[in-house]
Amino acid sequence: MTAGADVLVIGAGIVGAACADELAARGLRVLVVEEGVVGGGATAAGMGHLVAMDDNPAELALTRYSLELWRRFVAEAPQRHEYSPCGTIWVAADDEEMAAARAKRGMLTAAGIACEPLDAAALYACEPRLRPGLAGGLRVGGDAVVYPPKSARILLERACARGARLLAARVRSIDAHGVALEGGERIAAGMVVVANGVAAAALLPELPIRPKKGHVMITDRYPGFVRHQLVELGYVKSAHAASGESVAFNVQPRPTGQLLIGSSRQFDSADRDVDVRLMQRMLARAADYLPGLAQLNALRCWTGLRAASPDGLPLIGPHPARRNVWLASGHEGLGITTALATAQLLASHICGSAAPIPAEAYLPARFAQLDAHA
Ligand SMILES: Cc1cc2nc3c(=O)[nH]c(=O)nc-3n(C[C@H](O)[C@H](O)[C@H](O)COP(=O)(O)OP(=O)(O)OC[C@H]3O[C@@H](n4cnc5c(N)ncnc54)[C@H](O)[C@@H]3O)c2cc1C
Numbered sequence: 001m002t003a004g005a006d007v008l009v010i011g012a013g014i015v016g017a018a019c020a021d022e023l024a025a026r027g028l029r030v031l032v033v034e035e036g037v038v039g040g041g042a043t044a045a046g047m048g049h050l051v052a053m054d055d056n057p058a059e060l061a062l063t064r065y066s067l068e069l070w071r072r073f074v075a076e077a078p079q080r081h082e083y084s085p086c087g088t089i090w091v092a093a094d095d096e097e098m099a100a101a102r103a104k105r106g107m108l109t110a111a112g113i114a115c116e117p118l119d120a121a122a123l124y125a126c127e128p129r130l131r132p133g134l135a136g137g138l139r140v141g142g143d144a145v146v147y148p149p150k151s152a153r154i155l156l157e158r159a160c161a162r163g164a165r166l167l168a169a170r171v172r173s174i175d176a177h178g179v180a181l182e183g184g185e186r187i188a189a190g191m192v193v194v195a196n197g198v199a200a201a202a203l204l205p206e207l208p209i210r211p212k213k214g215h216v217m218i219t220d221r222y223p224g225f226v227r228h229q230l231v232e233l234g235y236v237k238s239a240h241a242a243s244g245e246s247v248a249f250n251v252q253p254r255p256t257g258q259l260l261i262g263s264s265r266q267f268d269s270a271d272r273d274v275d276v277r278l279m280q281r282m283l284a285r286a287a288d289y290l291p292g293l294a295q296l297n298a299l300r301c302w303t304g305l306r307a308a309s310p311d312g313l314p315l316i317g318p319h320p321a322r323r324n325v326w327l328a329s330g331h332e333g334l335g336i337t338t339a340l341a342t343a344q345l346l347a348s349h350i351c352g353s354a355a356p357i358p359a360e361a362y363l364p365a366r367f368a369q370l371d372a373h374a
Pocket of ligand 1: 010011012013014015016017033034035036037038039040041042043044045046047048049050051169170171172195196197198199200203213214215216303304305306307328329331332333334335336337338
Protein backbone atom coordinates (compact mmCIF):
# COMPACT_ATOMS: atom_id res chain seq x y z
CA MET A 1 0.00 0.00 0.00
CA THR A 2 2.76 2.44 0.83
CA ALA A 3 4.99 1.68 -2.12
CA GLY A 4 6.44 4.80 -3.72
CA ALA A 5 4.69 7.04 -6.20
CA ASP A 6 5.53 9.55 -8.89
CA VAL A 7 3.52 12.11 -6.96
CA LEU A 8 2.40 12.02 -3.34
CA VAL A 9 -0.48 14.40 -2.60
CA ILE A 10 -0.90 15.44 1.05
CA GLY A 11 -4.58 16.06 1.81
CA ALA A 12 -7.83 14.85 0.27
CA GLY A 13 -9.86 18.02 0.51
CA ILE A 14 -11.34 19.38 -2.70
CA VAL A 15 -7.94 20.74 -3.80
CA GLY A 16 -5.94 17.55 -3.15
CA ALA A 17 -8.67 15.39 -4.69
CA ALA A 18 -8.80 17.56 -7.82
CA CYS A 19 -4.99 17.53 -8.15
CA ALA A 20 -4.83 13.74 -7.67
CA ASP A 21 -7.52 13.28 -10.30
CA GLU A 22 -5.81 15.44 -12.89
CA LEU A 23 -2.32 14.03 -12.25
CA ALA A 24 -3.66 10.47 -12.52
CA ALA A 25 -5.44 11.44 -15.74
CA ARG A 26 -2.04 12.49 -17.11
CA GLY A 27 -0.62 9.03 -16.41
CA LEU A 28 1.31 9.67 -13.19
CA ARG A 29 1.34 7.16 -10.30
CA VAL A 30 -0.42 9.12 -7.55
CA LEU A 31 -0.64 8.39 -3.82
CA VAL A 32 -2.95 10.56 -1.70
CA VAL A 33 -2.27 10.67 2.04
CA GLU A 34 -5.19 11.87 4.16
CA GLU A 35 -5.27 11.81 7.93
CA GLY A 36 -9.03 12.19 8.31
CA VAL A 37 -12.20 11.95 6.25
CA VAL A 38 -12.02 12.70 2.51
CA GLY A 39 -13.38 16.23 2.10
CA GLY A 40 -13.72 16.57 5.88
CA GLY A 41 -11.56 19.72 6.38
CA ALA A 42 -12.39 23.23 5.17
CA THR A 43 -14.09 21.51 2.24
CA ALA A 44 -16.87 20.27 4.52
CA ALA A 45 -17.08 23.56 6.40
CA GLY A 46 -17.41 25.81 3.33
CA MET A 47 -20.60 27.06 1.69
CA GLY A 48 -19.90 25.63 -1.75
CA HIS A 49 -20.67 28.83 -3.63
CA LEU A 50 -19.14 28.60 -7.12
CA VAL A 51 -18.65 32.27 -7.83
CA ALA A 52 -16.93 34.55 -10.31
CA MET A 53 -14.90 36.96 -8.15
CA ASP A 54 -13.28 40.05 -9.57
CA ASP A 55 -11.16 41.65 -6.86
CA ASN A 56 -8.22 41.57 -9.25
CA PRO A 57 -7.63 40.24 -12.79
CA ALA A 58 -5.84 37.09 -11.58
CA GLU A 59 -8.70 36.14 -9.27
CA LEU A 60 -11.20 36.76 -12.04
CA ALA A 61 -9.22 34.67 -14.55
CA LEU A 62 -8.91 31.77 -12.11
CA THR A 63 -12.55 31.75 -11.00
CA ARG A 64 -13.86 32.21 -14.54
CA TYR A 65 -11.83 29.31 -15.89
CA SER A 66 -12.66 27.09 -12.91
CA LEU A 67 -16.39 27.76 -13.28
CA GLU A 68 -16.17 26.46 -16.85
CA LEU A 69 -14.43 23.32 -15.56
CA TRP A 70 -17.12 22.84 -12.90
CA ARG A 71 -19.89 22.99 -15.51
CA ARG A 72 -18.13 20.32 -17.58
CA PHE A 73 -17.36 18.18 -14.53
CA VAL A 74 -20.95 18.26 -13.22
CA ALA A 75 -22.37 17.64 -16.71
CA GLU A 76 -20.60 14.25 -16.78
CA ALA A 77 -22.87 12.94 -13.99
CA PRO A 78 -25.30 15.64 -12.83
CA GLN A 79 -27.32 13.28 -10.63
CA ARG A 80 -24.25 12.46 -8.50
CA HIS A 81 -23.50 16.04 -7.46
CA GLU A 82 -25.61 18.16 -5.18
CA TYR A 83 -25.34 21.05 -7.63
CA SER A 84 -27.71 23.92 -8.30
CA PRO A 85 -27.19 26.56 -11.01
CA CYS A 86 -29.01 29.13 -8.87
CA GLY A 87 -26.82 32.13 -9.77
CA THR A 88 -25.78 34.93 -7.44
CA ILE A 89 -27.48 38.22 -6.70
CA TRP A 90 -25.11 40.85 -5.35
CA VAL A 91 -27.46 43.04 -3.32
CA ALA A 92 -26.96 46.82 -3.32
CA ALA A 93 -28.34 48.60 -0.27
CA ASP A 94 -27.87 52.17 -1.49
CA ASP A 95 -26.60 54.35 -4.33
CA GLU A 96 -22.96 53.82 -3.36
CA GLU A 97 -23.40 50.05 -3.63
CA MET A 98 -25.29 50.49 -6.93
CA ALA A 99 -22.14 52.18 -8.22
CA ALA A 100 -20.18 49.14 -6.99
CA ALA A 101 -22.67 46.89 -8.83
CA ARG A 102 -22.07 48.84 -12.04
CA ALA A 103 -18.31 48.55 -11.64
CA LYS A 104 -18.63 44.82 -11.01
CA ARG A 105 -20.82 44.47 -14.08
CA GLY A 106 -18.14 46.18 -16.16
CA MET A 107 -15.43 43.82 -14.89
CA LEU A 108 -17.48 40.67 -15.35
CA THR A 109 -18.80 41.63 -18.77
CA ALA A 110 -15.29 42.45 -19.99
CA ALA A 111 -14.28 38.93 -18.93
CA GLY A 112 -17.16 37.42 -20.89
CA ILE A 113 -19.29 36.61 -17.84
CA ALA A 114 -22.98 37.29 -18.39
CA CYS A 115 -24.71 39.38 -15.73
CA GLU A 116 -27.71 41.67 -15.52
CA PRO A 117 -28.21 44.83 -13.49
CA LEU A 118 -31.31 44.85 -11.31
CA ASP A 119 -33.18 47.96 -10.27
CA ALA A 120 -35.19 47.79 -7.06
CA ALA A 121 -38.32 46.44 -8.78
CA ALA A 122 -36.34 43.73 -10.56
CA LEU A 123 -34.57 42.80 -7.32
CA TYR A 124 -37.87 42.30 -5.45
CA ALA A 125 -39.33 40.37 -8.40
CA CYS A 126 -36.39 37.93 -8.02
CA GLU A 127 -36.30 37.87 -4.22
CA PRO A 128 -39.49 39.19 -2.60
CA ARG A 129 -38.36 38.31 0.95
CA LEU A 130 -35.58 40.90 0.99
CA ARG A 131 -36.23 43.86 3.31
CA PRO A 132 -37.90 46.92 1.74
CA GLY A 133 -35.81 49.92 0.72
CA LEU A 134 -32.89 48.23 -1.04
CA ALA A 135 -31.54 49.92 -4.16
CA GLY A 136 -31.10 46.97 -6.55
CA GLY A 137 -28.23 44.68 -7.43
CA LEU A 138 -26.49 42.55 -10.00
CA ARG A 139 -27.52 39.05 -11.04
CA VAL A 140 -24.77 36.66 -12.19
CA GLY A 141 -26.64 33.71 -13.67
CA GLY A 142 -23.64 31.45 -14.31
CA ASP A 143 -22.70 31.11 -10.62
CA ALA A 144 -23.85 27.98 -8.82
CA VAL A 145 -23.65 25.99 -5.58
CA VAL A 146 -22.39 22.46 -4.82
CA TYR A 147 -22.09 20.27 -1.74
CA PRO A 148 -18.28 20.30 -1.58
CA PRO A 149 -17.49 17.10 0.37
CA LYS A 150 -19.59 15.09 -2.07
CA SER A 151 -17.81 16.60 -5.07
CA ALA A 152 -14.43 15.96 -3.37
CA ARG A 153 -15.35 12.29 -2.98
CA ILE A 154 -16.41 12.09 -6.64
CA LEU A 155 -13.07 13.58 -7.70
CA LEU A 156 -11.11 11.17 -5.51
CA GLU A 157 -13.11 8.17 -6.72
CA ARG A 158 -12.35 9.18 -10.28
CA ALA A 159 -8.67 9.59 -9.39
CA CYS A 160 -8.66 6.07 -7.92
CA ALA A 161 -10.42 4.71 -11.02
CA ARG A 162 -7.50 6.25 -12.93
CA GLY A 163 -5.00 4.41 -10.76
CA ALA A 164 -4.43 6.71 -7.79
CA ARG A 165 -4.26 5.19 -4.30
CA LEU A 166 -5.47 6.60 -0.96
CA LEU A 167 -3.56 6.05 2.27
CA ALA A 168 -5.09 6.90 5.66
CA ALA A 169 -2.16 8.43 7.54
CA ARG A 170 -0.78 11.71 8.84
CA VAL A 171 2.29 13.22 7.17
CA ARG A 172 4.77 14.48 9.75
CA SER A 173 7.49 15.92 7.51
CA ILE A 174 8.54 16.41 3.89
CA ASP A 175 11.90 16.26 2.15
CA ALA A 176 13.18 16.09 -1.43
CA HIS A 177 12.63 12.32 -1.61
CA GLY A 178 9.17 11.93 -0.11
CA VAL A 179 7.54 12.16 3.30
CA ALA A 180 7.73 10.73 6.79
CA LEU A 181 4.48 9.61 8.41
CA GLU A 182 3.48 10.22 11.99
CA GLY A 183 4.48 6.68 12.97
CA GLY A 184 7.94 7.13 11.49
CA GLU A 185 7.40 5.22 8.23
CA ARG A 186 8.93 6.85 5.15
CA ILE A 187 7.27 6.95 1.75
CA ALA A 188 9.38 7.65 -1.30
CA ALA A 189 7.91 9.89 -3.99
CA GLY A 190 9.36 11.71 -6.97
CA MET A 191 7.31 14.77 -6.08
CA VAL A 192 5.21 15.88 -3.12
CA VAL A 193 2.16 18.13 -3.56
CA VAL A 194 1.24 20.04 -0.41
CA ALA A 195 -2.56 20.34 -0.53
CA ASN A 196 -3.46 20.06 3.13
CA GLY A 197 -5.25 23.38 3.46
CA VAL A 198 -4.59 25.52 6.49
CA ALA A 199 -2.34 22.79 7.95
CA ALA A 200 0.22 23.36 5.16
CA ALA A 201 2.05 25.87 7.36
CA ALA A 202 2.54 23.19 10.02
CA LEU A 203 4.58 21.14 7.53
CA LEU A 204 6.29 24.11 5.86
CA PRO A 205 6.57 26.92 8.43
CA GLU A 206 7.89 29.38 5.83
CA LEU A 207 4.52 29.44 4.02
CA PRO A 208 2.72 32.81 4.27
CA ILE A 209 -0.59 31.19 5.25
CA ARG A 210 -2.76 32.28 8.16
CA PRO A 211 -6.05 30.82 9.37
CA LYS A 212 -9.16 32.90 8.71
CA LYS A 213 -12.03 31.41 10.65
CA GLY A 214 -15.59 31.42 9.35
CA HIS A 215 -18.98 30.52 10.84
CA VAL A 216 -21.89 28.93 8.99
CA MET A 217 -25.43 28.01 10.08
CA ILE A 218 -27.87 25.67 8.32
CA THR A 219 -31.66 25.78 8.68
CA ASP A 220 -34.44 23.27 8.30
CA ARG A 221 -36.00 22.87 4.82
CA TYR A 222 -37.82 25.91 3.42
CA PRO A 223 -37.91 25.33 -0.36
CA GLY A 224 -38.23 28.56 -2.34
CA PHE A 225 -37.55 30.88 0.61
CA VAL A 226 -34.86 32.45 -1.57
CA ARG A 227 -33.89 31.44 -5.12
CA HIS A 228 -30.37 32.79 -5.57
CA GLN A 229 -27.22 32.91 -3.51
CA LEU A 230 -27.66 36.36 -1.99
CA VAL A 231 -24.59 38.37 -1.02
CA GLU A 232 -24.40 41.99 0.04
CA LEU A 233 -22.07 44.13 -2.05
CA GLY A 234 -20.44 45.26 1.17
CA TYR A 235 -19.13 41.65 1.39
CA VAL A 236 -16.14 42.55 -0.68
CA LYS A 237 -15.00 45.11 1.91
CA SER A 238 -15.40 42.67 4.80
CA ALA A 239 -13.94 39.65 2.98
CA HIS A 240 -10.67 41.38 2.27
CA ALA A 241 -9.96 43.08 5.53
CA ALA A 242 -6.40 42.16 6.48
CA SER A 243 -7.03 41.89 10.20
CA GLY A 244 -9.71 41.77 12.87
CA GLU A 245 -13.16 40.31 12.34
CA SER A 246 -16.12 41.04 10.08
CA VAL A 247 -19.53 39.70 9.10
CA ALA A 248 -21.54 40.02 5.90
CA PHE A 249 -24.96 39.00 4.61
CA ASN A 250 -24.50 35.81 2.59
CA VAL A 251 -27.40 33.33 2.27
CA GLN A 252 -27.58 30.30 0.05
CA PRO A 253 -30.51 28.09 -1.01
CA ARG A 254 -29.40 24.44 -0.89
CA PRO A 255 -30.90 21.99 -3.39
CA THR A 256 -32.44 20.27 -0.30
CA GLY A 257 -34.50 23.39 0.48
CA GLN A 258 -32.29 24.25 3.45
CA LEU A 259 -30.60 27.63 3.78
CA LEU A 260 -26.93 28.11 4.55
CA ILE A 261 -26.28 31.35 6.38
CA GLY A 262 -22.84 33.03 6.41
CA SER A 263 -20.50 34.66 6.63
CA SER A 264 -17.91 35.73 9.15
CA ARG A 265 -14.14 36.25 9.00
CA GLN A 266 -11.73 36.21 11.93
CA PHE A 267 -7.98 36.32 11.53
CA ASP A 268 -5.61 34.13 13.52
CA SER A 269 -8.32 32.33 15.44
CA ALA A 270 -7.24 28.72 14.98
CA ASP A 271 -9.67 27.07 17.42
CA ARG A 272 -12.81 25.52 15.95
CA ASP A 273 -15.24 26.69 18.64
CA VAL A 274 -18.37 28.59 17.68
CA ASP A 275 -18.01 32.17 18.87
CA VAL A 276 -21.57 32.89 20.01
CA ARG A 277 -21.09 36.66 19.98
CA LEU A 278 -19.83 36.64 16.38
CA MET A 279 -22.52 34.17 15.32
CA GLN A 280 -25.15 36.53 16.75
CA ARG A 281 -23.64 39.43 14.79
CA MET A 282 -23.65 37.35 11.61
CA LEU A 283 -27.27 36.27 12.07
CA ALA A 284 -28.39 39.80 12.90
CA ARG A 285 -26.80 40.98 9.66
CA ALA A 286 -28.56 38.24 7.71
CA ALA A 287 -31.92 38.99 9.34
CA ASP A 288 -31.45 42.68 8.58
CA TYR A 289 -31.53 41.82 4.85
CA LEU A 290 -34.00 38.91 5.11
CA PRO A 291 -36.28 39.64 8.08
CA GLY A 292 -38.18 36.33 7.64
CA LEU A 293 -35.04 34.41 8.60
CA ALA A 294 -35.68 35.14 12.25
CA GLN A 295 -38.76 32.85 12.15
CA LEU A 296 -36.92 29.81 10.71
CA ASN A 297 -35.56 26.81 12.61
CA ALA A 298 -31.80 26.46 12.67
CA LEU A 299 -30.44 22.92 12.73
CA ARG A 300 -26.72 23.29 13.26
CA CYS A 301 -23.83 25.70 13.15
CA TRP A 302 -20.12 25.15 12.73
CA THR A 303 -16.86 26.83 11.90
CA GLY A 304 -14.05 26.24 9.41
CA LEU A 305 -10.60 27.64 8.77
CA ARG A 306 -9.76 29.26 5.47
CA ALA A 307 -6.08 29.23 4.47
CA ALA A 308 -5.40 32.90 3.75
CA SER A 309 -2.39 34.18 1.79
CA PRO A 310 -1.23 37.83 2.03
CA ASP A 311 -2.51 38.77 -1.45
CA GLY A 312 -5.63 36.62 -1.39
CA LEU A 313 -4.45 34.41 -4.25
CA PRO A 314 -3.55 30.73 -3.90
CA LEU A 315 -0.01 29.35 -4.18
CA ILE A 316 0.07 26.98 -7.16
CA GLY A 317 3.35 25.62 -8.49
CA PRO A 318 6.84 24.63 -7.41
CA HIS A 319 8.23 25.60 -4.03
CA PRO A 320 11.11 27.86 -5.06
CA ALA A 321 13.52 26.56 -2.44
CA ARG A 322 12.53 22.94 -1.73
CA ARG A 323 13.39 20.46 -4.40
CA ASN A 324 10.48 18.28 -5.64
CA VAL A 325 7.95 20.05 -3.42
CA TRP A 326 4.88 21.56 -5.08
CA LEU A 327 2.22 23.76 -3.56
CA ALA A 328 -1.55 23.84 -4.00
CA SER A 329 -2.38 25.91 -0.95
CA GLY A 330 -3.75 29.21 0.31
CA HIS A 331 -7.17 29.14 -1.39
CA GLU A 332 -8.82 31.21 1.35
CA GLY A 333 -12.57 31.59 0.76
CA LEU A 334 -12.56 30.44 -2.87
CA GLY A 335 -11.03 26.96 -2.81
CA ILE A 336 -14.20 25.15 -3.82
CA THR A 337 -14.60 27.44 -6.82
CA THR A 338 -10.93 27.34 -7.82
CA ALA A 339 -10.01 23.69 -7.07
CA LEU A 340 -10.47 22.44 -10.62
CA ALA A 341 -8.45 25.25 -12.19
CA THR A 342 -5.76 24.74 -9.54
CA ALA A 343 -5.46 21.09 -10.56
CA GLN A 344 -5.08 22.03 -14.23
CA LEU A 345 -2.41 24.63 -13.49
CA LEU A 346 -0.48 22.38 -11.14
CA ALA A 347 -0.57 19.45 -13.55
CA SER A 348 0.62 21.73 -16.38
CA HIS A 349 3.60 22.83 -14.26
CA ILE A 350 4.45 19.26 -13.24
CA CYS A 351 4.05 17.80 -16.72
CA GLY A 352 5.65 20.74 -18.51
CA SER A 353 2.62 21.37 -20.71
CA ALA A 354 1.16 24.75 -21.66
CA ALA A 355 -0.84 26.37 -18.88
CA PRO A 356 -4.53 26.87 -19.73
CA ILE A 357 -4.45 30.44 -18.35
CA PRO A 358 -1.45 32.66 -17.46
CA ALA A 359 0.02 31.05 -14.35
CA GLU A 360 2.49 33.65 -13.03
CA ALA A 361 0.15 35.39 -10.58
CA TYR A 362 -0.26 32.18 -8.56
CA LEU A 363 3.37 31.04 -8.47
CA PRO A 364 4.65 30.55 -4.90
CA ALA A 365 7.93 32.27 -5.87
CA ARG A 366 6.14 35.64 -5.66
CA PHE A 367 6.70 35.43 -1.89
CA ALA A 368 10.35 36.24 -1.15
CA GLN A 369 10.14 34.51 2.23
CA LEU A 370 9.98 31.15 0.44
CA ASP A 371 13.27 31.82 -1.33
CA ALA A 372 14.81 32.88 1.94
CA HIS A 373 14.14 29.34 3.15
CA ALA A 374 16.96 28.12 0.87
C1 LIG B 1 -16.79 29.07 6.46
C2 LIG B 1 -16.21 28.87 5.11
C3 LIG B 1 -16.97 29.15 3.99
C4 LIG B 1 -16.44 28.94 2.70
N1 LIG B 1 -17.22 29.15 1.61
C5 LIG B 1 -16.72 28.93 0.37
C6 LIG B 1 -17.53 29.12 -0.78
O1 LIG B 1 -18.72 29.43 -0.67
N2 LIG B 1 -16.96 28.95 -2.02
C7 LIG B 1 -15.65 28.59 -2.16
O2 LIG B 1 -15.18 28.47 -3.30
N3 LIG B 1 -14.86 28.37 -1.07
C8 LIG B 1 -15.37 28.54 0.18
N4 LIG B 1 -14.58 28.35 1.27
C9 LIG B 1 -13.17 27.98 1.08
C10 LIG B 1 -13.01 26.51 0.81
O3 LIG B 1 -13.81 25.75 1.69
C11 LIG B 1 -11.53 26.14 0.96
O4 LIG B 1 -10.73 27.04 0.24
C12 LIG B 1 -11.28 24.74 0.41
O5 LIG B 1 -12.15 23.81 1.00
C13 LIG B 1 -9.84 24.36 0.65
O6 LIG B 1 -9.71 23.01 0.27
P1 LIG B 1 -8.37 22.23 0.58
O7 LIG B 1 -8.50 20.91 -0.07
O8 LIG B 1 -7.22 23.10 0.25
O9 LIG B 1 -8.34 22.12 2.19
P2 LIG B 1 -9.13 21.13 3.16
O10 LIG B 1 -10.51 20.89 2.70
O11 LIG B 1 -8.95 21.69 4.54
O12 LIG B 1 -8.36 19.77 3.01
C14 LIG B 1 -7.09 19.53 3.57
C15 LIG B 1 -7.03 18.06 3.98
O13 LIG B 1 -5.70 17.77 4.40
C16 LIG B 1 -5.76 16.88 5.49
N5 LIG B 1 -4.51 17.02 6.22
C17 LIG B 1 -4.09 18.12 6.91
N6 LIG B 1 -2.85 17.90 7.40
C18 LIG B 1 -2.50 16.65 7.01
C19 LIG B 1 -1.33 15.87 7.23
N7 LIG B 1 -0.26 16.34 7.91
N8 LIG B 1 -1.29 14.61 6.72
C20 LIG B 1 -2.35 14.11 6.02
N9 LIG B 1 -3.49 14.81 5.80
C21 LIG B 1 -3.55 16.08 6.27
C22 LIG B 1 -7.00 17.32 6.27
O14 LIG B 1 -7.51 16.25 7.05
C23 LIG B 1 -7.94 17.74 5.15
O15 LIG B 1 -8.83 16.71 4.77
C24 LIG B 1 -15.10 28.50 2.56
C25 LIG B 1 -14.35 28.19 3.70
C26 LIG B 1 -14.89 28.36 4.96
C27 LIG B 1 -14.06 27.99 6.16
